Each structure stands twice: as C-alpha cells, then as structure tokens.
Amino acid sequence: MKAESLIAAFIIGLIVIAILVCSGAAYSYKAAIDQKNEAVGQIALQGTVIQAQQGQQAMFNEQAKKTSSENQAVQVNSDNVVVKYRETLRVEKTCDYAVPADIANGLLQYTNRLRASAVSGAASKPNGSSNSSSASGKLTYCQAVLWINPLLAAIEQANNQLYAIRRLQSKGQKE
Numbered sequence: 784m785k786a787e788s789l790i791a792a793f794i795i796g797l798i799v800i801a802i803l804v805c806s807g808a809a810y811s812y813k814a815a816i817d818q819k820n821e822a823v824g825q826i827a828l829q830g831t832v833i834q835a836q837q838g839q840q841a842m843f844n845e846q847a848k849k850t851s852s853e854n855q856a857v858q859v860n861s862d863n864v865v866v867k868y869r870e871t872l873r874v875e876k877t878c879d880y881a882v883p884a885d886i887a888n889g890l891l892q893y894t895n896r897l898r899a900s901a902v903s904g905a906a907s908k909p910n911g912s913s914n915s916s917s918a919s920g921k922l923t924y925c926q927a928v929l930w931i932n933p934l935l936a937a938i939e940q941a942n943n944q945l946y947a948i949r950r951l952q953s954k955g956q957k958e
Contacts, residue, residue, distance in 0.1 A: 839955075842951065842954065843951060846947050846950065846951055847947070849947070850943050850944055850947040853943050854940040854943055854944070857936050857939050857940050857943070858936060858940070860936070861932050861933055861935070861936035864932045865929055865932055865933065868928060868929055868932065869929065872925045872928060872929070875925065877924060877925075878923060878924065878925035879923055879925075880923060880924050881921040881922065881923055881924075882921075882922045882923065882924060882927055884921075886922075887921065887922040890922065890927075
C-alpha cells in the first residue's frame with residue numbers, strides 16, 4: 784500500500800506540476816496577446832494622427848496657395864495703378880514740389896521704426912547712417928502719391944494673410 788500511495792502522490796505531484804506549467808504558459812500567452820492588441824491599437828492611433836495631420840497640412844497648403852494667388856492679383860493690380868498714376872503725374876506741373884522737411888523726416892522715421900520692428904532685435908536698426916533728423920533727399924508730392932497704392936496693397940495683402948490664419952484657426956477649433 785505504501786507503493787500505491789507513493790505512486791498516487793507522485794501522479795498527483797505530476798498533475799500539480801502540469802497544471803502550474805500550463806497556467807504559466809497560459810499567462811504568458813495571454814500577456815503576449817494583450818501586448819499584441821496594445822501594439823495594434825497604438826499603430827491604429829498613430830495612423831489616425833498621421834492621417835489627421837496630413838489633412839491639416841493639405842488644408843493649410845490649399846489656404847496658402849489661395850492666399851498667395853489673391854495677394855499676387857493685388858500686387859498686379861497695384862502695379863497697374865502705379866503705372867497709370869505715373870502717366871497722369873508725368874504732365875503734372877506741381878510734381879516737383881517738395882513735401883515739407885519735417886513731414887518727410889517724420890515719414891522716414893516712421894518707415895525706419897516699421898522696418899526695425901519687422902526684423903529681429905539684433906538687426907533692429909535697418910540703416911545706421913540715416914539716424915539723423917533730416918532726410919537724405921527731398922520727398923516730392925508725386926513720390927508720396929506713388930507710395931499710396933503700394934502701401935494700400937501691402938495692407939490688403941497682410942489682411943488677406945490674417946483672414947486666412949483666422950479661417951484656419953476657426954476650422955481647427957471646429958474639429
């Protein structure tokens with residue numbers, strides 16, 4: 784009877800070992816399946832993010848192309864107007880009258896401030912030689928007239944760019 788109980792204990796021990804080995808294998812298999820599922824989920828999420836970024840990039844490129852086209856049309860129109868103005872002013876007798884020096888200097892200083900604010904801090908003085916209070920030459924009324932349309936065109940182009948940015952921002956907030 785001792786031999787039979789010894790065999791029974793040995794068989795029960797083998798069954799317990801087999802159950803433990805199978806449990807460990809099942810746990811490892813489940814962990815591998817969970818890891819695979821998580822990796823598949825991450826890949827799907829990355830694909831979704833990449834697809835959304837590509838959509839945004841396409842939308843930005845489309846908007847930039849449209850804005851560039853609009854601004855090019857503004858520039859061509861402005862150039863045509865300046866040509867017409869030059870033709871009109873060519874025969875104007877008062878074209879050579881100078882704008883008063885204090886006004887011309889104020890315009891020059893304002894121009895320099897605008898240029899300085901448009902560049903980085905390291906290059907904040909666009910022209911170090913023109914920091915004096917008098918303009919290097921005279922500004923005539925006809926020159927001033929010829930500046931108006933290109934300045935208005937530059938404002939319109941900047942407004943087009945700002946409008947495009949706002950439109951893209953509002954589309955981004957809706958998504």
